[in-house]
Every structure is written in C-alpha cells, then in structure tokens.
Amino acid sequence: MNNIESLPKHQLKHQIVNGLRFRLGCFNICLTSSIADVSDHIQRLYGPHQLINENDFIDFHVDLSAPSKLRRYFRPQVSFYFDGYVPFKPLPYAQAAAFFEWGLNWCIANHSNQYLIMHAAVVERNGLAFIFPGTPGSGKSTLCAALVCSGWRLLSDEMTLLSMTDGKIYPVPRPVSLKNKSIEVIQQFSPGAEFGQLVTGTAKGSISHMCAPEQSIQLSNQPAVPSKLIFPKYTPDSETELTPLSKGRAMLSAAENAFNYSVLGVQGFEKLAEMIEQCDCFEFKYSKLEEAIALFSALSDEQ
C-alpha cells in the first residue's frame, strides 16, 4: 500500500475532502476535512504514513469543519467531530491543524483501554523504551524532540501506550508538539528538523509540530520494552541531575499521569506495577539538551 506522500497535492486534498484513510501506529484513522490548513498539515507532517484500504476497520473517524455556514465567513471557527459527535467547543479557524492533533489525542486517550495510557513522551534506543511522564512545562516534549533529532526512535511525544496484554510499549509516532520557546530551541538544536505551520494565540500559546522521523514511522508496528521511567523537569540554568526515585513513589506519580488508570481498575494497577518493577526510576533536572542526550545515550548503552 502507498504512503500519503505518494499522493500529489491536489489528489491528497481531494482525498481528505472525501475521507483520507491511513495507518497511525496501532490505529486506523479516517480524516475528513475541506480546510486547506488541515490538508497542508497532513501533507507536510504525515507523508510517510501508510494509506489503508477502503475495507479496513477504522478506529477513529474524525472530521474538521466549520460548525455552520456563517462561521466560515464571520469570525471563522472550526469544530472537531468524532463519529459525528462534537466533544469540544469550536476553536478559531486558524487553529484547525492543531485542533486535529489535540482531538486525536482525546480520541486515543478515551477509547483505547487495551492500553494503559500515560501522559508521557516515550523514545527507544537499543530496543529499550525510556518513558518521560510530565505535566505541561516540564520539558518532556522538548527533551523528546531533541532525543529524536539525535537518532532515538520516536514512539510518542504525548502518550505512552502500555499494552494490557504483553506489557510492551506500542508506538504512535505522530508529529511532536512544541510550544513557545521550545520551537526555537529545537530549530536551533536541529536546523534540519521539519516543522508544520506556526499556530499562534492558542490556549497554550504558540504551537508548532515537528515531523516524526520517517524511520520511526516505518517501525511503528514494533513495540519496545519499558526500561527507564524518568520524570523530567526543565529548570533554567540548572546542572544536569539524574536522581534515583523510589519505585513506590514513581508508581504513584505514573498512576497520576495515566488517563485511564481508574477505568482499568485493578488490572491497570497490576500492569503498572509490572512495568515499574522492570524499570529504573529517576527524577531528572536539566537545562542543557546536549548533556541530557549524552547522559541518556550512555544509560541506554549500559544495558
């Protein structure tokens, strides 16, 4: 089957208007939209993702369109539809591409209970997954982007999918969402990195998405074994500091960071406990990306 990038621009646009069906890690997506920013976003950032057949099962049918004809012209807005349902209030039209990413996060987090889903970036090297849970502003996406630009495999910058069946981490390699100063930091760190449109004035400030590496997308059917659970904290001008964290405390924090821990009940507890037992757990303070990468690369080589 072909990739999205095999479609000429006009054909891609036409296909998105009629429903673009593509593979995204372990999910099948059908995206429908006639908004130019959305098709540009897909063209720039989703090129290596595989198109799927008409008859393949779709996990998430999503649609981005104006909530009414009037809203196409007067203070234009965009709504996110999931299976015909509107889970969010409309956003300004200019935020359509970012809305696609946020809406898809919501779809996965709320409808994939075959995984314990943590709000965490996850990258892989030497077959081992390093998991970085974090609240907004902790620097997890910046760290994730820098690691990915340094050759680590991207599994996800936003959600860690821990399989309830085999305890492995399953990839959803999507564009890395960067905010405000982080955009410039990564552009300077890796001038070759490809970025999508800069969306300003969102509730989170300015947002831009960095393209996931092609190799990460090609390996998106290969899970990784959880190895390190690291709670990052970006602290300006700080020394690089990796401090062991007790497994009990790490488990509590990981549970707090999980979207569906309470839904999964005791099974979620047991699967998380299993993961914590096999991971080394740390708190990590940093300000210099180069030092962070050198440290984690050394840590992954030790195994």
Place this chain on the structure above:
Amino acid sequence: MDNELLIGAKVDNIIGVKVKINFIKLQDEYVIYDHLSGDTHLLDEISGELLCSLNTQEMSRDDLLKKLVKNFAELTWLDINNYLDVFIDRFVALDLLNVTNQRA
C-alpha cells in the same frame, strides 16, 4: 477504661481490612490498590507489612502490638503504640480498616 470498670473485663479492638485490596512491595515500600474507591496509596514498609497481615486475617490491637514489637524491636513501646494509633486512624479514615470492640 470505663468499659473495664463497668463490666470488669478488658476490651480489645479487633481490626480487619474492610475492602478488597491488592498490594505490591516495591523495594522498601508498599503500593496498595483499594478495589472499592479505586484509590492507590503509598505505604512505608511497616504499615505495608501490617496491612498485608490484616488482609490475610483480622487481628486484635494487642496482636498487632505484639507483631510490631517482634518485627521492629528497635522501636520503644511508646513509639510502637503511637505508630499503631496513627496507622489505625489513617486507614479507618480512608475506609480501609474496620475496628470493632470485643471483650477479652
């Protein structure tokens, strides 16, 4: 004390786990999961050992004291008593433990 004076018999508390719990020991801490509330709690080693024992069978307060004295000989009697009071209060408040009176 009032009860002892009134009826001439010592009253002991029987303590038991009120709800189904799962627990895991991670290094020197315990993490427990309360099936009823869905809450997860982090416990130090001593509390974890006590709760695990109570999860197997009900025990009197005296038995718990004896267990603590036996397992944690480095603590004073007063420390152990205080510790046990705090332990019971904490987990009764969390609706995890049940305390009933029983005449010895």
